Amino acid sequence: MAQESAAGDLVQLADALLEKVQALTRVEETARGRNAALNLIDVRMLQDRLAIISRNLLLITNTSRPGTINxxxxxxxxxxxxxxxxxxxxxxxxxxxxxxxxxxxxxxxxxxxxxxxxxxxxxWTNIYLHAKGGIPLVDAFITRSHERHLTLYMGRGPWRTDSIGQIQAWSRVLRRAISTAGTRVDRIILEPGFPIDDILRADQMSQKLGEGLFKAVASFSSARPLDAPNPLTTSTDETITGFLTCSIPGIRHLDLSSCPIHYILRRHEPFKHLTTLRLVQACDEKHTVPGSQLPVGFDDIIRVVTASRKSLRHLTLVGLPFCTGTAPPMDGAPITLEALESIELGDWPSNNVLAAFTHRIEVPHTASRCIWGTGLQDPTSLTLYPFLQCANQGKRPDSNAQSGDASHPKTIIVRIFLGSVPGGDMLTYKNGTLYINGDIPFSLYSTLFVDPLKQPLASVTDLVLTSLTTPITVPEWASVFESLPGIVNLKVRDAEASRLLRALKLTPSALPCLANIDIQYSEQVYGSSKGNLDPLDVQYSTEPLSLTTLLLAVVLQRTSDADAEASRTQHSHGVREGLLKRVFLRLGSRGKWLDWDVDVDNVFKRMARFKGMRATCLSKPNSMIEDSERVREEQDRWYLTMKEMDGVWPTKAVYFTRMLDTSGSSS
Structure with missing residues (x-):
């Protein structure tokens, strides 16, 4: 019926349109004569009607046409x-x-x-308390979300102002959300930088002023008993402080920073069904509620984690102000976090406290683990390394255990990343990759290149080298090759590769499985450096042509050694396991001042002569995707490196507490 009605309307409009067109045609035919049938006013009226009919016709046509947005x-x-x-x-x-x-x-x-x-x-379940709109916006979201669970999100908007009026406005909005739908809240996300400290200070002050005023008024009037309800303040559960300490029974996700951490850790009954717990306290926090940075006990953390041990999936504990003095116990009952998928521990007061905590928890071997902070440069950080190596922290491998003993499961590391990306020192294991970042001494992190039984990590097949604050020396590279004999793929991203290549040339028997060498430099040029500076503003020690020649020497040596080994073992195909299959070089901004035809291209033509090996030196992007990648490299000096980190670093806690206020951007 609806289609027939629309078709009828379309026919009527078409007839009306035809009639008006005929009228205008008659006007046009007689307009040249002295005695026109219509004057100018009538013509304009017909044109206006024709425009209205045309719009209506277009509307009906679009409505009847299939595939439109409506x-x-x-x-x-x-x-x-x-x-x-x-x-x-x-x-x-x-x-x-x-x-x-x-x-x-x-x-x-x-x-x-x-x-x-x-x-x-x-x-309508995500309520952004920092958004413009105030109480009417919160009421609209609460109403339209019906009885769904809600997320309270308090973030830093680009219009952030910490004026008294803005603090009061945010306080009113938060009170309204708590009093109207506090029982429906199951997720709270509070970014560092949101003035929750000022809001809580105002909340506590209003409670004290209200109680004092109520008592003063009651003392002058005998008509109202002192224990009567206080009309000047809301109930305890409707205050922001009471909301954190007593309410939110259905909470499942807590992502908090600054002062609320104290209330969460000191709750009389900790939450029992949390799936996400992220507590971040910046070490240089300035504007805090009095008492918000009171030290918390080690037992408080254990109690909170234990309460949600069966449901907890994501755990982040950063910068917590622990009590000083007595060392935490190392022999407590282990806490098995059977559902844990990721854990992040940063800026703890000492490696001993952190080691005590990691020793108490048992995490699945598939869970990602991230440790960061200034203490990783200290030798005492070695006590934390078993947490990155062992899947079961409650059962340490003993000297009599076999490497394949199932009772001592180990973390399988297949890829290692080395870098000094902004954000500080970090050790992370995630999805088979061990990330080592910052300025941690080689003598410390190199101990991770052996398993808990002090055996080489034969499982590692990929090694990624990016720019380092303290480069690895040639002898140190030789020790890396001994500890990681199974490397198949070598990647270099915006880093000096000459030491790595020299170590390969000096130890021809190292890395017998090496098949791919991939070296790339980004397109960004820093001032007048002509591409000679890495992202850390350190000058490359080797010229591009020398680097290419050194790469050729490694290829020639490994190819001739492979042929000799093949003839000695009488392999008919003439290719051993370690023969290079692929060599790739992209000089990026470092190659813009080279004569490609004479210099680099001739070197790669020599490499390409070897059977079974593909040698490529890319000077220009060969696709639209690569072209867009080059544009992003020009805008962000760390883009090429960050691609290899797969979003692991910086974490949200690191970014807000260390990087945002100092840099403002990644570039």
Whole structure:
């Protein structure tokens, strides 16, 4: 019936349009005569009516046409809104940009889209308390989300102002959310930098002033007993402080910074069903509520983690102000975190306290583990290394255990990353990769290149070298080759590769499985450096042509050694396991001042003569994707390195506490 009605309307509009067109045609035919049938006013009226009819006709045509935006399936429209919700706001926060509510404007595209958005409660469950809109916006989200669980998100917007008026406004908004839908909140995300300390200070001050004023008024009036309800203040559960200490019974996700940490750790009954617990305290926090940085006991942390040991999936403990004095016990009952997927421990007061904590917990061998802080340069940090190597922290490998003993499961490391990316010293294991970052001495982190039984890590097949604050020397590289004999792929990204290549040339028998060498430099040029500086602003010690020649020497040596080994063992195919299969070099900005035809290209032509090996020296991007990658390299000096880190570093805690206020961006 609807289609027949639309078709009838279309026919009527078409008839009206035809009539007006004929009238205008008659006017046009007689306009040249002295006695025109219509005057100028009538002609303009006809033209206006014709325009209105044309618009109506176009509207009906678009409505009847299949595939337009107002005929998309409901689930597709909801997916569009969900995608727009995740799009970040353009900001100097390059790694963790703030979210925004501009997606709401897209819901007004048409009535169908608006009705779809309003009838989908899941779109309205994230309440951004720092967004412009205040209490009316919070009320709208609470109403439209129906009875769904809510997320309270308190972040740093680009318009951040910490004026008294803004603090009061945020306090009112937070109170409204707590009093209206506090029992529905299951996720709280509080970014470092949001003035929660000032809000809690104002909250506590208002409570004290209200109680004092109430007692003063009651002392002058015998009509109201002293224990009567206080009309000047809200109940304890409706205050922000009470919300953190007594309420939120259904909370599952806590991502907190600064002063709320104290309330969470000192709760009388810790949360028992947390899936995510992230507590971050910046060491140089200035504006805090009195008492918010009171030291917490080691037992407080153990108690909170133990309460959610069966459900906890993500755990982050950074910068916690522990009590000093008595060393924590090392022989407590182990805490098995059977569901844990990731753990991050940073800026702890001492390696001894951190080692005591890691010794108490047992995590699955598949869980990612991240440790960072200034203490990693101290020799006492060696007590933390078993946490990165062993899957079961409650059962240490003994000297009599066999390497394949199933009772002592080990972390399988297949890839090692070496770098000095901004953010400080870090050791991380994730998805088979061991990340070593910062200025940790080689004498310390090289002990990770052997397993708990002091055997070489034969499982490692990939090694990634990026720019280092303290480069690895040639003798140190030789020891790396002995500890990691199974390396198949060598990658160098924006780092001086000459020491690595010299070590390979001096130890021809090292790395018998080596098959691929991949060396790349980004396109960014720093001032007048002509591409001679790495991302750490350290000058490369080897010229591009010398680097290429050294690479050729390694290829020639390994190819001739392979042929000799093949003839000696009478292998008919003439290729041993360690023969290089691929050599790739991209000089990037370092090659812009070279004569490619004469210098580098001739070297790679010699490499390409060897059977079974592919040698490539790329000077220009050969696809649109590579071209866009080069543009990003020109904008961010760390882009090429960060691609190899797979989003592991910097973590959110590192970025907000160490990098955001000092750099503002990654470039």
């Amino acid at each position: 005929r998309l399936p409901t689930n597709v429209v909801v997916q569009i809104f969900s995608h727009l919700q995740r799009l970040p706001l353009q900001s100097s926060r390059s790694y963790f940009p703030p979210l925004f509510l501009k997606w709401i404007a897209i819901t007004h595209v048409c009535t169908y889209w608006r009705d779809t958005a309003l009838s989908t409660p899941s779109l």
